[in-house]
Amino acid sequence: MEAAEIVVIGAGIAGLAAGRKLAEAGCRVILVEARERVGGRLLTVRPPGSALPVELGAEFVHGRPPELLALLEEAGLSIFEREGELLCHDGTQFTDGGMDESFEVLDALPEEGDRSFDAFLQEAKLPEAIAERTQQYVEGFNAADAGRIGTASLRRQQEAEEEIEGDRGFRVREGYDRLAEFVAERFEAAGGELRLSSPVEEIIWQQGEVHVRLRGGEELWAAKVVLTLPLGVLQAGAVRIVPEVKTEAISAMAMGAAARLTLVFSERFWEPEMSFLITEEKPLRVWWSASPDDAPCLTGWVGGPRTLEAPADDMALVLAALESLGRVFGRDDLEGLLVSAHRHDWLADAWSRGAYSYAPAGALGASAVMAEPVEDTLYFAGEHTDTTGHWGTVHGALRSGLRAAAQVLGSCAQGDSPSASASVGRD
Structure with missing residues (x-):
C-alpha cells in the first residue's frame, strides 16, 4: 500500500x-x-482539413471569468472572440427567430420561489411559439429537462453570467x-x-x-x-x-444529456457571418460555425430530452445531419463535401x-x-x-x-x- x-x-x-x-x-x-x-x-482532436482544433467536449470560454483567463494567459494560450449572426430557419426560410423575446422571458424569472421551468411557462401564459422556443433554448443550453430544471438556479445562472460578461463567447485557438x-x-x-x-x-x-x-x-x-x-x-x-x-x-x-457532432467540410457553404443557426430540423436543432475563424466546420447540438432524437450509431447521425443541413441550405452535395465527422458520446462514456x-x-x-x-x-x-x-x-x-x-x-x-x-x- x-x-x-x-x-x-x-x-x-x-x-x-x-x-x-x-x-x-x-x-x-x-x-x-x-x-x-x-x-x-475537455477532449480535443486535430483533423486534417481544419487548421482549428475540433472540440468534442467543452468548447467555449463563457464570458470573462478571471481565474480561467489568468490560467490561459499563464499557459501561453490564445483565445479569440466568437462573432457573427444568429440565424433561425423555420423549415422554409431563414428568419430572425425572435430569440430576443426568449431572452426577455429568462430575464423575467421570479426572484422568489423555485419551480420547474415548464411550470413557470405554464403560469406565464406566453404565446405558444415564444414558450416553445424558450423551452428549447433552456433545454439545449443547459442540457436539461425543462420539466426538472429549477427557476431559482436559472435565475442564479443569469446573475452569474452578468457578472462575467457571459453573453460573450471565446475559443482557445490552440485547443x-x-x-x-x-x-x-x-x-x-x-x-x-x-x-x-x-x-x-x-x-x-x-x-x-x-x-x-x-x-x-x-x-x-x-x-x-x-x-x-x-x-x-x-x-x-x-x-x-x-x-x-x-x-x-x-x-x-x-446530470444533463446532450449529443453533438462536428462536421469538417472541404469548403464553407454557409455565409461567413453566420455564427449560430437554430432550426426546426431533427435530430440536431442547433448548429454553430467557428466564426470569425474561417475553418470549414459546423458543430451540431441537441440537449435535454430531445437528445433521444439523435441516433446512437455515428454513421446514422452523420447522414441525418447532412440531410437536415441540405434541406436548410438547399444543397444536395454535402456528402461529397464532407471531409470528416467527429463525435464523442459522453452519456455512454463510463467516466462521465x-x-x-x-x-x-x-x-x-x-x-x-x-x-x-x-x-x-x-x-x-x-x-x-x-x-x-x-x-x-x-x-x-x-x-x-x-x-x-x-x-x-x-x-x-x-x-x-x-x-x-x-x-x-x-x-
Whole structure:
C-alpha cells in the first residue's frame, strides 16, 4: 500500500487545479485518473482539413471569468472572440427567430420561489411559439429537462453570467486540451505524482484516514482525499464510498444529456457571418460555425430530452445531419463535401455518464452541501459543486478545484496536518 498526504481522484480541470495548488503548497499528492489522458470532459482532436482544433467536449470560454483567463494567459494560450449572426430557419426560410423575446422571458424569472421551468411557462401564459422556443433554448443550453430544471438556479445562472460578461463567447485557438496538459505539467513539476489509466473502485474512509482501492487491487492510503468525479459517476455508484456521504445532495442534482457532432467540410457553404443557426430540423436543432475563424466546420447540438432524437450509431447521425443541413441550405452535395465527422458520446462514456450538471427545482443548495468537507477528510470538487452559479462550465470546475484545495490547506493550517498522519502509513 502506497501512502500520500492527499489523493486527488480525477484529472479533469477541477482535479488538476486542486492537485497543482496542493503540490505547489508542499503537499505530497497522488492524482489518479481512470482515462489514459488528462482533461476529463475537455477532449480535443486535430483533423486534417481544419487548421482549428475540433472540440468534442467543452468548447467555449463563457464570458470573462478571471481565474480561467489568468490560467490561459499563464499557459501561453490564445483565445479569440466568437462573432457573427444568429440565424433561425423555420423549415422554409431563414428568419430572425425572435430569440430576443426568449431572452426577455429568462430575464423575467421570479426572484422568489423555485419551480420547474415548464411550470413557470405554464403560469406565464406566453404565446405558444415564444414558450416553445424558450423551452428549447433552456433545454439545449443547459442540457436539461425543462420539466426538472429549477427557476431559482436559472435565475442564479443569469446573475452569474452578468457578472462575467457571459453573453460573450471565446475559443482557445490552440485547443482546450493544451490547458489541461499545461496544468498537469505544472503539477508534476511541483512534485505531484500523476497516474493515468487508474480507475478507482472503492474508497473506504474514517476521519483522518482514507484507503483508495484501484482496479486491479492496488491500494493507496492518504489522510485526505479530493473527489472530482463527475456527477453522473457519483449518481451511478460507479465508485463505492464506505460509508456513504452526501447521498441526498448528489441525488438532488441532475446530470444533463446532450449529443453533438462536428462536421469538417472541404469548403464553407454557409455565409461567413453566420455564427449560430437554430432550426426546426431533427435530430440536431442547433448548429454553430467557428466564426470569425474561417475553418470549414459546423458543430451540431441537441440537449435535454430531445437528445433521444439523435441516433446512437455515428454513421446514422452523420447522414441525418447532412440531410437536415441540405434541406436548410438547399444543397444536395454535402456528402461529397464532407471531409470528416467527429463525435464523442459522453452519456455512454463510463467516466462521465453525461454532459454536465444542472440544479432541478428544490436543489439550488445541493452544490453548497457537496462543497462542504466531510470531517476534514473528504473534499468534493467538479462543476456540479460550484457554488457561484456557473454549473456546467470549465471555469466553474476550475473554481471548485481551487476552492477544495484551499479547504484542505486551511484544515492543515488549523493543525490537522496530513503530513503527520501520512508518515505513519509510509512505515
